[in-house]
Amino acid sequence: MLWPPSKTIQIKCSECMLGHFCFPAQLDSSDVLLLDALAKERVHLKRDEVLYRQGDVMNSLFSVRFGALKTEISIQSGQHQVLGFHLAGEIIGLDGIGEDRYQTNAIALEDSEVCIIPFDEFEDLAQRVPALQHQFRRIVGKELSQDKRHLLSLGSLPAERKLALFILNLDQRAKARGAVNHEFEFKMSRADMGSFLGITIETVSRLVKRFSEAGLIQIKQRSIKIIDIGGLHELAGELN
Amino acid sequence: MLWPPSKTIQIKCSECMLGHFCFPAQLDSSDVLLLDALAKERVHLKRDEVLYRQGDVMNSLFSVRFGALKTEISIQSGQHQVLGFHLAGEIIGLDGIGEDRYQTNAIALEDSEVCIIPFDEFEDLAQRVPALQHQFRRIVGKELSQDKRHLLSLGSLPAERKLALFILNLDQRAKARGAVNHEFEFKMSRADMGSFLGITIETVSRLVKRFSEAGLIQIKQRSIKIIDIGGLHELAGELN
């Protein structure tokens, strides 16, 4: 199956602004040059376009160059669960490394571009370059940790705390990407937020309103500005 | 810090009955011999003894030789969430590979023994033995997939379905370990089950009773026999 959108070939890892977040992080520049040979291709996705589907044979990892994606898992009976949101510099496709097939759908939340890292080539290289292997392990481990914290959130916390933690997490990631004054945009719909948090969109809406009325945040559609970050942390009960 | 319990040195991976489940699975026997040199030590744990704690520096992986453990994560505010139950042949400690510290507590549910795999030595070996690297990837990937399915369960399913899926999952693993007639023992308390499933022990109790009255299972304390496995699958809405 060909990619729905066209591939482009351009910027090298060694010249990419995202090095700090992405695979190159913590690698020697000599090692990053090796990556250049791998991540040659990129895909552009429009909103709602699918990068890969649950069940597809896993042959690549991807790193988000710009934009935002979500991953979600679903079962026959129709249920589906949003598992994560993925911003510039983040690696996706790791859910395929156990079974050789992706376990999730990855879908663009807005116009996005991702770098394609052919996995068998990557493996070969990693086998020869310990630093790369190590970096891969860190990235996988990060995802594992994240999922485990997410499990705590879904299993043990009331909706209010889940939402507070979610906002704080996005804030942190937005800040790392240059956002200031705790102001950023939600790239996902209320439905996606709700699914991610294990609550309904109505509950999301009501909680957002409550936070807003409590003076914790200011909301206008999908724009948010955190007013009282201490208050939010308190509400969240700390986790991060 | 020394291990609370004493270490023992004995059986080699190449001679272990568990090879089929454990690390050796799918490895050439020559490669398994290499593992022998690594997994030399074992720890015996009594019920409630802690194998490692959240925050401890991660320097080993472990494989369960016999017995059963749980892993759980907790936060300041007291909440804690059981993340998994681990039976013979299963690898634990992977949650530490991202941050170099374990992200969870691992606690014995009954008298258990685990093999210690020093992680730096393991890494060295894996760097030289691609098959081992590959196997490690599979194992990590499996855990990632599992966690993602667990997230769906916690986020999107009603208690009844969560419990049905849980029972079916345990049944499958018990069967793989030699159980017959869909009869096996819960190694964990109702509290642990509840935490794992994101419901209270009272709800667990009531659902178990309901399943029992519906003729799906027979329960006596922590022993269970599945009577109508089709019915359970139906209730679960399929996922596995």
Added chain:
DNA sequence: CGCTTTATTGAGAGATATCAATACTTGTGG
């Protein structure tokens, strides 16, 4: 601009939690 999608708001219902009491196990020490 109108139409479709997305988000908000309200009223009511329901699943699960909480609180409380009882019953059952398990382990320990006499």
Added chain:
DNA sequence: CCACAAGTATTGATATCTCTCAATAAAGCG
């Protein structure tokens, strides 16, 4: 080996959070 204590599980009554259903409002898109 029994008896008691401590931990664990069951059961019931009630409360509550969150969902569901329904209507409205706002935004994004062609």
